[in-house]
Amino acid sequence: MKKEEKVSIRRNTTTSANDVSIFKNDSIIEFKNVTKDYNHEVVALNKVSFKIKKGEFIFLVGPSGSGKSTILKLLVREELATEGNVIVNGQDVANLKEKDVPFFRRKIGFVFQDFRLLYDRTVAENIIFALMVVGATEREIKMQLANVLELVGLTGKENYYPNQLSGGEQQRVALARALATKPSVLIADEPTGNLDPKTADEIFKMLVEINNRGTTILVVTHAKDTVDKLNKRVIALSAGRVISDEKGGYAGYDY
């Protein structure tokens, strides 16, 4: 509630043409000339600009060290841009108050290459954990648990521990956990990096399905064949710069 009010205040008081344009086109994420250097040494991102519309499916590709993970970290405000603006849902993340950051993050689901599950808890407990974190009621927890388990095809495995599951299944648990809190954006950092191609395909299919239901998706990946096959918008990075941003893959590049 609070956040919405803030957004509308911003809308009324801003005069800059750029800011107004965010609201005309319904971009959910915007990077404007973003530069990021770590410790004033490594320039991880160099004047990066792009817009992502609500409901888009986007691949973020590029060689290792090109700044892909940095983009995701800036998005969830784990890091702050050195220069430029990162705007999510019309809000410049640099202007977020420290105490509002958790609420901001609840709108973004995150999936990692290494799953990041809690291994001393069952599948159900891992998902319930996420719902507890956001203060869901018992009813909501029951409903969402059943929903997301079905969505990722793990119904019946709720009492398994992560170690009793295959890598693909573990990533599906992570996916279910990320989706349980109904984020409007899902970001994934090499979600299939630890999986064999067949399992990876299943995960990508699931991501497309989730995207079809309305969630905006941004995926960092090295899975070249899948990127080509799915024919989505691809943002390609090299040495911290956007070198290509178009639909249909980035065939000329080894990633």
Add this chain to the structure above:
Amino acid sequence: MTTRSYLLKEGYDNLKKNASKTFSTMLIIFLTLLIVGIFIVIFQNVNHNIKEVREQQGLQAFIKDGIKESDIEYARSEILQIEGVKSVDYISKEASYQDALNVFGDQSYFLEGLEKVNPFPASFIVRFYNIEEANAIKEKIEKIDNIYNVQFNEGTINAVIIISRIANIFLISVGSVMLIVSMFIISNTIKLAVYSNKREIYIMRYIGATNSFIRKPFIYEGIIMGVVSSLTSFMTISIAYVVLYARLPKVGTSLGIFGFIPYSQLWYQVLIILLIIGLLIGMIGSALSLRKYLKV
């Protein structure tokens, strides 16, 4: 499971995960609270006795030598008219001499030759209702004719007061050092718990947990340690007191020297103070470490 019971369970799980660390931490808090408890017990007993003895023995007002009996009677009636005075007893020079003989017992031979001179003055023993008014009453008696000196009749309790002061200073300084030490030990234990839960905390942050949600299990952990320690130290003190009380002189039954208060007049003070202190060091101890080690 509600969110609150979830957070409490997390706090409890943390305690179990580091069982040996938890145990040694609680042992230190237990010892600290034991000292605090002993201090409360001694403080209350000594205060009660000082009050009791003062009320029992009251003031001693010495009467000038060689004055007429009617003047003595007059002085007595003056004292009785002072507000707050309960009773006035006259002790003649002869009675004082006899008292001295009794006090010195076998060693009283040196008093024998003094019988005729009798250096002991006559006096009034003045008792009053409220110990708080003692000083005001003392000042008023001093202004009465033929009275030359007024003293608290507390020869026996002076030693008690001095000993209790030394004990109190000792207990207060050891106790406060241990309170501070306990707080740091709690904070160190919580720091380890934070460290061993780093993964969880990292994941929680990504899911969008608020700082207070992340902190709560650790605060509960500190509170549980504090409260359990205060209850065990309360039990220990209670048992020790009741056992000792059966063998020690009781207040009111002894000859006005030193008697112990029954525990029924004491336990709730000990319990409340120990619980509050246990709770506080648990909370402050964990808050200390969270501020430093849980940058969320």
